[in-house]
Amino acid sequence: MNVHLTTLILLLTWGPALLGQDSAVFPYGAVPESKPDMPLSKAMDRVYEGTYKGVDCFRNELFSNFKYTPLKGFDYNGGDGTVSRRDSTKVIRANGKYYVWYTHRQTPTPPNYDGGANETIPSRDWDLAEIWYATSADGFTWEEQGVAVSRMEKPHAGWRSVSTPDILFWRGKYYLYYQAYLNMPGSRTSNATNGDDCPVSVSWSDSPDGPWTPSNKIVVQNGPPGSWDQYVIHDPYPIVFNGKIYLYYKGEMGGKPPVRAQGLAIAEDPLGPFKKHPLNPVINSGHETSLFPFKTGLAALVSRHGLEHNTIQYSPDGVNFEVAAITGLMPIAPGAFVPDAFLDNKDGRGITWGLCHFRNIKRAEGKSHSMLARFDCDLSLDVHDLEMKESDIFNDPEINFKFGLSKAQRERIEKAILKVK
Ligand code: AAL
Numbered sequence: 001m002n003v004h005l006t007t008l009i010l011l012l013t014w015g016p017a018l019l020g021q022d023s024a025v026f027p028y029g030a031v032p033e034s035k036p037d038m039p040l041s042k043a044m045d046r047v048y049e050g051t052y053k054g055v056d057c058f059r060n061e062l063f064s065n066f067k068y069t070p071l072k073g074f075d076y077n078g079g080d081g082t083v084s085r086r087d088s089t090k091v092i093r094a095n096g097k098y099y100v101w102y103t104h105r106q107t108p109t110p111p112n113y114d115g116g117a118n119e120t121i122p123s124r125d126w127d128l129a130e131i132w133y134a135t136s137a138d139g140f141t142w143e144e145q146g147v148a149v150s151r152m153e154k155p156h157a158g159w160r161s162v163s164t165p166d167i168l169f170w171r172g173k174y175y176l177y178y179q180a181y182l183n184m185p186g187s188r189t190s191n192a193t194n195g196d197d198c199p200v201s202v203s204w205s206d207s208p209d210g211p212w213t214p215s216n217k218i219v220v221q222n223g224p225p226g227s228w229d230q231y232v233i234h235d236p237y238p239i240v241f242n243g244k245i246y247l248y249y250k251g252e253m254g255g256k257p258p259v260r261a262q263g264l265a266i267a268e269d270p271l272g273p274f275k276k277h278p279l280n281p282v283i284n285s286g287h288e289t290s291l292f293p294f295k296t297g298l299a300a301l302v303s304r305h306g307l308e309h310n311t312i313q314y315s316p317d318g319v320n321f322e323v324a325a326i327t328g329l330m331p332i333a334p335g336a337f338v339p340d341a342f343l344d345n346k347d348g349r350g351i352t353w354g355l356c357h358f359r360n361i362k363r364a365e366g367k368s369h370s371m372l373a374r375f376d377c378d379l380s381l382d383v384h385d386l387e388m389k390e391s392d393i394f395n396d397p398e399i400n401f402k403f404g405l406s407k408a409q410r411e412r413i414e415k416a417i418l419k420v421k
Helices: 005-018 044-050 399-402 405-418
Strands: 068-070 083-087 092-094 099-105 130-136 141-149 163-171 174-181 200-205 212-220 234-241 244-250 260-267 291-295 298-301 311-315 321-326 348-361 369-380
Touching: 083 348, 092 369, 099 141, 099 163, 099 348, 130 163, 141 163, 174 212, 174 234, 234 291, 291 348, 298 348
Parallel strands: 083 369, 163 234
Antiparallel strands: 068 369, 083 099, 092 099, 099 130, 130 141, 163 174, 174 200, 200 212, 234 244, 244 260, 291 298, 298 311, 311 321, 348 369
16 A cells, blocks of 8 residues: 555544544635535534535525615605605516516605505505506616506505506516505504505506506405415515416514515416415515526525525425525515516526615604615626625624614613612
């Protein structure tokens, strides 16, 4: 046996002992791609046996941080709360430009959250709203085109408000799904959610520029009494998968605050019938829905609420999701540019940008509106932007101090100090 091989065997056998250790030690350097053949802690075992899509943030294709840019082209009446834009759809590309649709509210006053709403005063930021749209050449500067879907005529769902749209392109036609209110958001306080009750309806067009024909049909119904989604079917989000229309949505269960989870309803025709999946809810956390094809499955941005908030998740079948990455400072109501949302080609390439919103701006002064913004990320198999893979975000201290203790918390702490002997 040659001397090198002998030396190697001796080192592997006696190395640890010579180093004063009684077992192999985890190696120095970049985390090994393959699992070391040695006893591992649960934490290190999870690196290899867990559901993460990489052994560290820089090599995890489904990890990214998020960068934000203000948009040009939208006027908010100086932030007086009378104009609001929020809950934008996926961004799509057609006719050589980008298109996006969103909740547009223009009312004589800001919303009155405290029972003072009526036929002209909104009860919520998305009450008495319409679906408007805008186009852009670059995704940073937008040209507002005006209304796409107006409120419906009574008694049709959506007569009070239509909001929170998303877009489907299917067999040559465009479909806009939206929350279709049959009563004032927040008015049914009898239930444990915040009364933001509604089903989902749809309008269609031969062109992204309209005109849009309302179906005047509820295509995703509220669940039966006592079911998790009996009151709230929010954030309809269609994607083409397995040859069908997979429409994800948010439901709000009871509890204060209500638990938000996401369900799936599947149809073979854009106008339904949509059949809810028996395993609903399929995502146990989050708020607004945002998914995209990734490799042969689907990935989901899961933000804001729940045990698994601030995660990016992956599902091979569109039903069973697992945490692929943990992140932070996620976009609210992300509407990503998803070039392959309707291709169903089992080669999902991922996303790099989209629109989102910042909400309840200036609510403290009795004014409340939301504004659209752009987010960028690297959740793409075709981009490798290491700046987007940095997990350690340095915020200006003032940003953190803005999330200071409430008056009640400070009083609680000071009271506790007095008790210290
Ligand atoms: C949004 C969405 C739905 C809710 C409200 C407007 O973030 O979840 O649309 O109804 O908030």
